Amino acid sequence: MMLDYHIDGGDFVNAGKASSAVKRVLKQLNVPAKRIKRVVIALYETEVNVVAHASKGEIEVVIEPERITLTVKDSGPGIPDINRAMQEGFTTASKEVREMGFGAGMGLANIKRNSDELHIESIPGKGTIVRFTNDLRD
Amino acid sequence: MKQTESHTGFHHALKVVDELCIGCTHCMTVCPTQAIRVRDGKAIIIEERCVDCGNCCKACPVSAILIEQDDFEDIFNYAVRIALVPSVFIGQFPSRIRTGEVFGGLKSLGFTHIVDIDSVVDLVQQGYEEFVKNPACDKPAISSFCPAIVRLIQVRFPSLVDNLIAVKPPSDVAAIHYRKLMEDQGYESTEIGIFYITPCAAKIASIKSPVGEAVSSVNGVINMEYMYNKLLHLIMNKEVGTEAVPDNERLNSKEILWSMTRGESEHQAGRCLAVDGIRNVTEFLEGLEETEDSNIDFLELRACDESCAGGVLISGNRFLTVERLNRRAGEASIESVKQSEAGSFDINLYSLDKIQARSMLALDPDRNVAMEKMNKLEELLKVLPGIDCAACGSPTCRALAEDIVQGRAQPTWCVFVQELYIRDGRLSLEEADEINGSIWGKERNYRSQSK
Numbered sequence: 365m366m367l368d369y370h371i372d373g374g375d376f377v378n379a380g381k382a383s384s385a386v387k388r389v390l391k392q393l394n395v396p397a398k399r400i401k402r403v404v405i406a407l408y409e410t411e412v413n414v415v416a417h418a419s420k421g422e423i424e425v426v427i428e429p430e431r432i433t434l435t436v437k438d439s440g441p442g443i444p445d446i447n448r449a450m451q452e453g454f455t456t457a458s459k460e461v462r463e464m465g466f467g468a469g470m471g472l473a474n475i476k477r478n479s480d481e482l483h484i485e486s487i488p489g490k491g492t493i494v495r496f497t498n499d500l501r502d
Numbered sequence: 503m504k505q506t507e508s509h510t511g512f513h514h515a516l517k518v519v520d521e522l523c524i525g526c527t528h529c530m531t532v533c534p535t536q537a538i539r540v541r542d543g544k545a546i547i548i549e550e551r552c553v554d555c556g557n558c559c560k561a562c563p564v565s566a567i568l569i570e571q572d573d574f575e576d577i578f579n580y581a582v583r584i585a586l587v588p589s590v591f592i593g594q595f596p597s598r599i600r601t602g603e604v605f606g607g608l609k610s611l612g613f614t615h616i617v618d619i620d621s622v623v624d625l626v627q628q629g630y631e632e633f634v635k636n637p638a639c640d641k642p643a644i645s646s647f648c649p650a651i652v653r654l655i656q657v658r659f660p661s662l663v664d665n666l667i668a669v670k671p672p673s674d675v676a677a678i679h680y681r682k683l684m685e686d687q688g689y690e691s692t693e694i695g696i697f698y699i700t701p702c703a704a705k706i707a708s709i710k711s712p713v714g715e716a717v718s719s720v721n722g723v724i725n726m727e728y729m730y731n732k733l734l735h736l737i738m739n740k741e742v743g744t745e746a747v748p749d750n751e752r753l754n755s756k757e758i759l760w761s762m763t764r765g766e767s768e769h770q771a772g773r774c775l776a777v778d779g780i781r782n783v784t785e786f787l788e789g790l791e792e793t794e795d796s797n798i799d800f801l802e803l804r805a806c807d808e809s810c811a812g813g814v815l816i817s818g819n820r821f822l823t824v825e826r827l828n829r830r831a832g833e834a835s836i837e838s839v840k841q842s843e844a845g846s847f848d849i850n851l852y853s854l855d856k857i858q859a860r861s862m863l864a865l866d867p868d869r870n871v872a873m874e875k876m877n878k879l880e881e882l883l884k885v886l887p888g889i890d891c892a893a894c895g896s897p898t899c900r901a902l903a904e905d906i907v908q909g910r911a912q913p914t915w916c917v918f919v920q921e922l923y924i925r926d927g928r929l930s931l932e933e934a935d936e937i938n939g940s941i942w943g944k945e946r947n948y949r950s951q952s953k
Binding site: 365380383384387388389391392393394395397398400401404405408427429430500 | 660661788789791792793859861863864865866867869870872873876877879880
């Protein structure tokens with residue numbers, strides 16, 4: 365099954381709406397709690413990244429019986445050096461964003477830790493595509 | 503009322519009285535776990551989902567939801583008759599009625615011993631400290647004080663069951679402790695009857711069908727409303743003397759306020775938070791499930807607004823109860839005087855066994871079947887109006903869609919869908935009457951009445 369969500373850049377209030385919705389679906393599909401938690405945390409971090417850095421983004425969720433694939437495309441500044449951005453503590457978030465409790469530089473590292481396969485494509489000045497797949501088996 | 507065991511194995515304290523129920527949907531729409539449906543003009547409680555919070559009981563306009571309790575006369579089956587009294591019971595009475603009169607009244611009603619439940623709070627506190635000391639303990643540690651919250655976590659937040667602190671609540675610790683004390687004085691266990699005067703439906707259910715322990719140490723539960731009426735009558739008619747209750751006078755402020763909001767959280771180490779009201783708790787836990795590091799060490803969660811002062815069996819105003827208890831706490835000492843009496847935390851006596859998750863959310867145990875149902879559910883949600891009118895007998899449009907995919911309801915139970923079907927000629931007025939009669943009850947069906 366497929367689910368789609370839209371994210372507005374700068375809308376911190378609604379960051380997490382998609383991860384909540386996906387969580388509900390996975391609970392109804394009887395996915396083990398620990399697996400749900402990984403998906404939800406990784407998606408939440410991705411949502412916050414889009415809200416913090418991009419003007420808008422789209423989330424596409426594909427759920428199969430044994431796995432979930434999430435693709436998040438944004439129109440944003442892109443990531444010039446993905447390897448560096450993956451390091452814990454690396455952040456380009458503005459002071460304002462950090463004061464709101466976001467942008468601590470844990471985003472991509474958290475996504476990596478909570479996903480089974482992670483693929484990031486980015487074109488500086490245009491945007492980023494984050495795609496990750498998680499196992500849903502019991 | 504006698505104890506009844508349900509077919510699902512979950513014992514509930516809340517029962518719908520069909521003769522009184524008018525099928526009005528008030529209870530169904532306030533239920534935090536969507537455990538109620540209306541069929542044939544009567545509310546039905548889905549046992550696997552009910553957490554015994556008592557919201558339905560508070561919302562019912564015709565008092566059709568009964569809270570089970572034991573017969574007061576049962577106390578006379580025992581030679582030693584102990585009343586377990588929570589401090590919130592004392593907070594029910596106007597300040598001019600002293601604790602001594604309340605306790606004197608309980609004795610003249612037949613109890614031989616009166617025990618302040620909250621006198622064992624220090625034992626529970628020691629248990630918490632032991633529990634959180636374990637480096638393997640999941641953070642935040644969640645208090646298992648409130649039985650409705652324990653059940654809410656079991657059915658709705660299975661990922662958080664391991665966060666629950668495996669320490670019994672004060673009422674159980676008090677029952678175990680005082681039973682042992684009496685046995686040490688030479689009484690047989692069968693001679694000792696421990697009766698808990700409770701403000702709480704979930705507490706009654708948890709004593710009748712315990713979570714995390716094989717059998718409760720409490721012999722019976724007595725509805726606080728019932729006790730309040732009986733006692734106030736005695737006191738008003740000056741039929742009781744004042745009992746000297748040195749023990750109670752020595753309850754310190756921490757003990758008096760333990761069952762109030764922030765009663766526990768203010769005494770725990772680290773970053774502690776208190777949330778009351780079951781909807782607030784649900785919202786908070788939804789958020790907690792979605793973050794990696796909450797940095798919260800301890801969570802006090804209570805199902806009732808203003809915690810036990812807002813219990814379903816509390817007759818007085820909850821804010822006045824809190825105020826009275828605060829005043830009593832202000833007059834009491836801060837330090838515990840009788841720490842030595844309660845002894846130290848015994849992990850074998852006062853710990854809970856592992857609490858099991860029993861999620862009610864899965865559409866099907868088989869993933870493939872669950873996905874089929876999920877797809878159908880999404881399709882149904884596009885058709886249903888989304889106004890959550892509850893006229894179909896389910897609490898929301900989404901709940902109706904879930905009931906349909908589970909084979910427990912039909913799309914035509916929705917009045918909007920019905921209207922479409924009638925216009926298309928797919929449903930006759932007679933068929934629609936039949937459907938509505940099966941939801942609202944035959945005598946409430948306006949179309950059949952007008953004939």
